[in-house]
Amino acid sequence: MSKESFVFQAEVSKLLDIVARSLYSHKEVFLRELVSNASDACDRLRYEGLTTPALMEGDAALRIAIGVDDKKGTLTVTDNGIGMNRDDLVGMLGTIARSGTQAFVERLSGDAAKDVAMIGQFGVGFYSSFMVADSVEVVTRKAGEAQAWRWVSDGHGSFTVEETQRAGRGTTVTLHLNADSREFLDKGRLEGVIKRYSDHIAIPIMFDGDKDAKPLNQASALWTRSRAEIAEDQYHEFYRHVSHDLDSPWMTLHNRVEGVLSYTSLLFIPKSRPFDLFDPERKPRLKLYVRRVFITDDCGELLPGYLRFVRGIVDSEDLSLNVSREMLQRDPKLAKIRSGLVKRILGDLAKKAENAPDDYRVFWDAFGAVLKEGLYEDFENRESLLGLARFRTTAGDEPVGLAMYVERMKPGQEAIYYITGEDAAAVANSPQLEGFKARGVEVLLLTDPVDEFWVPAVAAFKGKDFRSVTRADTDLGAIAKDGDKASDKPEEPAPAGIDALIAAFKLALGKAVSDVRLSKRLTESPVCLVAKEGGMDMRLERLLKRHQQLGDDLVSAPVLEVNPDHALIRRLAGMAEGKGGGDAVAEAAHLLLDQARILEGEAVPDPVAFGRRLTAWLEKGLI
Ligand code: ADP
Ligand code: MG
Numbered sequence: 001m002s003k004e005s006f007v008f009q010a011e012v013s014k015l016l017d018i019v020a021r022s023l024y025s026h027k028e029v030f031l032r033e034l035v036s037n038a039s040d041a042c043d044r045l046r047y048e049g050l051t052t053p054a055l056m057e058g059d060a061a062l063r064i065a066i067g068v069d070d071k072k073g074t075l076t077v078t079d080n081g082i083g084m085n086r087d088d089l090v091g092m093l094g095t096i097a098r099s100g101t102q103a104f105v106e107r108l109s110g111d112a113a114k115d116v117a118m119i120g121q122f123g124v125g126f127y128s129s130f131m132v133a134d135s136v137e138v139v140t141r142k143a144g145e146a147q148a149w150r151w152v153s154d155g156h157g158s159f160t161v162e163e164t165q166r167a168g169r170g171t172t173v174t175l176h177l178n179a180d181s182r183e184f185l186d187k188g189r190l191e192g193v194i195k196r197y198s199d200h201i202a203i204p205i206m207f208d209g210d211k212d213a214k215p216l217n218q219a220s221a222l223w224t225r226s227r228a229e230i231a232e233d234q235y236h237e238f239y240r241h242v243s244h245d246l247d248s249p250w251m252t253l254h255n256r257v258e259g260v261l262s263y264t265s266l267l268f269i270p271k272s273r274p275f276d277l278f279d280p281e282r283k284p285r286l287k288l289y290v291r292r293v294f295i296t297d298d299c300g301e302l303l304p305g306y307l308r309f310v311r312g313i314v315d316s317e318d319l320s321l322n323v324s325r326e327m328l329q330r331d332p333k334l335a336k337i338r339s340g341l342v343k344r345i346l347g348d349l350a351k352k353a354e355n356a357p358d359d360y361r362v363f364w365d366a367f368g369a370v371l372k373e374g375l376y377e378d379f380e381n382r383e384s385l386l387g388l389a390r391f392r393t394t395a396g397d398e399p400v401g402l403a404m405y406v407e408r409m410k411p412g413q414e415a416i417y418y419i420t421g422e423d424a425a426a427v428a429n430s431p432q433l434e435g436f437k438a439r440g441v442e443v444l445l446l447t448d449p450v451d452e453f454w455v456p457a458v459a460a461f462k463g464k465d466f467r468s469v470t471r472a473d474t475d476l477g478a479i480a481k482d483g484d485k486a487s488d489k490p491e492e493p494a495p496a497g498i499d500a501l502i503a504a505f506k507l508a509l510g511k512a513v514s515d516v517r518l519s520k521r522l523t524e525s526p527v528c529l530v531a532k533e534g535g536m537d538m539r540l541e542r543l544l545k546r547h548q549q550l551g552d553d554l555v556s557a558p559v560l561e562v563n564p565d566h567a568l569i570r571r572l573a574g575m576a577e578g579k580g581g582g583d584a585v586a587e588a589a590h591l592l593l594d595q596a597r598i599l600e601g602e603a604v605p606d607p608v609a610f611g612r613r614l615t616a617w618l619e620k621g622l623i
Contacts, residue, residue, distance in 0.1 A: 003162040009095040014108060016155050019130050030128040032197035034077040034173055036241055037126060038064045039201045041081025041171060043294035045143055050321050055143040059168055067208030068185045073177050075184050080170035083142040089151045089161055093126060107275060130155035132181035139164055140171040191216055200238040221292055223266040223315060227254055239268045242287060243311040247271050250363055253348055261336055267312035273366050277309060284308045289315035296325050301334045303341060306374035309367050310345060346384045353388060361399060364390045375454035386461055391444045392424055394433060402461045410441050412478040415467035418444035420451050431528040431599055432469045435521030439479045443469055452540040470530050470538045476520045494518065494564045497577030504576045508586035509593055512557060519561035526566040529558040529596045560593055587613050
């Protein structure tokens, strides 16, 4: 077959443009990427070799070799791993095959500095070769196949693939170094780079031709070494290897469990959100090894979805190597490992929350919204998760834990009060909060979509119910108003005519409300809406409605609460009691209901009528 030409996937071209401008601060990282790929290729071969031993025959000692040719100005990285066939080459080295690519490319802004930060998070892998090379050649032969293939590109939009010869399985990547990168012909320099970035690689890395020489790296899986032997830098490099994140991790957890079930885990929590955190798949991305043999990085069973931001590896001593990945994933031992890992992660987070609250806040800001998913889906660990949760509250900017909230509850306060909504600033100004503020009662401001789901599921913390401030049965009567905030004047009696006003409002509003009542929660606004007793929280109801999870027939009309201390309500009460004010009171009822809806962020159902009434009232006021 003759030479075929291909253009890179558009995303790859974009990436290559950025790479070509060499925006990495350390372009030497290309070597880490190539060595990392070589090591992955060896891992994959070893796994395939379990079921097809013939693949390893004749060349069982896996290794990675680095070669330089001063005259040609080339650097080569060779492995005897799984290799690639033609389709692999076109698929893997012409596209960005990793999941979430779409999301990644959508977020590229065209602003170089921002994009580099993004790429740092995504990792450009193989394509980083073009930072140091004018052209790159890959000669590769897949294990178990006879035909070898040659892939060549200068990184400008296209590449070619053609048949070639290669003595055995594996891959050789040859970089024709550009004029600025000839430092990578120097073995001393290369050795330094390997030691720095690739020491944790479990496959021996050697210079070409030095087959019997000592490897440049330690060549033992990092997690098998004892914690005391591992420098922080080595942990960080390993983290980069498994996560593609160029930043250092926020937390490192390295543990060995021995007993009925023995396994080692080396887990990391990133500092910031991976770009695919909210992928609908919610897939955890730990790598599973069995006795040092890599099995899969697609094992959803190793962690629950709410810990999907955790990166790293688990190496089990007990799982069977001689079954398929699918069978392995159904092994009940895996569930035990998972529950051990979850306990460990939550335990370490709790320690951090206790000992380093400021640092913990960095974690919570990034992953709190995800961790809260566990509150409704992981009953077993609910108490620990409740202990880890932090909230914005009406009491100030500091995030507050539930234990702290309960400790600060007012005398007479029975419940943990909360309000939900999309925007913290808007939520904090809701009229339903007025009575709580006047009494100095702290209210949790819940603004993550997930809050609508876990609160009803959890229901209580330390015997205190969670109660929405938008529920009609919220009774603030038992809690005294704050001395300094409450006015000195004694509570005014409800104005004469208030009963008539409420009756007139009910009549005017009909089915639009399920009731009209006097409010204890308002101090400044004339009216607000609350959910009726036993009804769903209003904002949850709205969320479900918006996502078409709730038919119109199930939506319950809210309760309109009126503030008897408000001047407007007092005037209207006077009118309702007298004769002849009926029409004006009815119009006011509609206007006030629409105003309350607007404050809730709801659409006014009949904007034309609203506009007409508002104009009429303005006219009356002015004429
Ligand atoms: P990643 O390693 O994150 O998947 P890369 O850009 O580094 O991304 O590599 C892309 C793909 O190319 C790899 O997933 C792998 O399938 C293939 N590949 C790269 N180098 C090798 C190699 N030395 N041997 C076999 N396959 C390789
Ligand atoms: Mg890679």
